[in-house]
Amino acid sequence: ASTAAQLIFSAARNRIRTQEILALFAPVSRPIVERLVQTLLSKGFLVTESRKNRISPKQESPQDVFYWHFGQQTKPFLQSLNRTFLSIVGINFLSKHIAAALQNSGIKNFRVVDHPLLRQERLFSKNGSLKKTAWPQTLKNPLSYDTWMRRLKNSSPQCLVVTSDFGPSPVIREMNHLAHQYRLATLPVVLHNMIGLLGPFILPGETACYECLSLRQNSHQDHVSVVRAIENHSFHGQGIVGFHPLMVAILASQAVLELIKFHGNLLPPQS
Known part of the structure; x- marks a missing residue:
């Protein structure tokens, strides 16, 4: 042959x-x-x-070859992908890496949203303002949560990415309710106890939601009330949460790849 x-x-x-x-x-x-x-x-x-x-007469990049494997060409594929508006909720090390990875992948149609309870306090000064050195100049300034909510009521994004680098947060459940209210695809991305948690990818009316995941987790917990109480105060305990920068980079990169696969229809059809 x-x-x-x-x-x-x-x-x-x-x-x-x-x-x-x-x-x-x-x-x-x-x-x-x-x-x-x-x-x-x-x-x-x-x-x-x-x-x-x-x-194309030019030399192909590794990304060109990657999309070729799925029967796609880079430029039209990214043009199609950029029609989907992404909102990344939370200013933390995860959202920072996700935003940079999206940009490096040629995806520009996104904004980071500053939810107060998903802030990584190490990125903020004592007066509550984002440190100048904490956010890359190549990225747009984050939106305040109030501004984002006003825009949400008039023009919904197609997808939410909810981020926390100090464990599960009650904000994720709040975003889960918003996802169903506005019919938004939603992907939670959480770093918890040095373990990256990606998903579930919430598609209202089609897949299990975050509450479904919580109920299943509860069925396997010996002290549910204690575990959930700790999660409800995760924001205030972030000062004792440790992780390696590579953990953040790996989880953020995987999250972006999942977004590209989903919104670019690169996943094989399910029989």
Whole structure:
């Protein structure tokens, strides 16, 4: 098969037609070779004369090759992806990395929202203002929560990303209710006890919600009231929460990849 493929590629470089390629092989082998040619065409290893102008002459980046594996081209794919407006709730190390990863991936249609109870206090000064050195200048300034809520009532984003780098927060349940009220896809991203928690990806009316997850967790807890009480005060306990920067980077990167897969329809269809 490899010899046949090499011969096909060599012939294709000389712009030989399919029938001429088949003529290079014994009659008994031609049906198999024809199927191989069609497979190479469908996978993009070969292109017809009519499609050659759609191939970019520039050197392909790893990202170009990544999208090619899913039958996509980078520029139109990102244009489509940027039609979805994302709101990242919380100013913390996770949201900072997620915003940077989105930007590095070519996604610009998003805003970070400052929810007071999802603030990582190390990024803020004593007077409550965001430190100048804490937020990259390449990113837009975060929206206040009140401003975001006013805009939400007039023009809803298509997706929420709720972030906390000091464990589960009651704000996530608040966002879960908003997700169902405004029919928003919602992805919680939480760093808890040095473990990254991603999801569940909440699709109102289609998938389990965050309350469903909490109920299932409760069924496996010996001291539910104690655990939930600790979570309800997680904001005030963030000073004793430790994690490695790589934990944040890995979790944030995985979250962005999940967003790209979901909103870009890169996931294989479920049978």
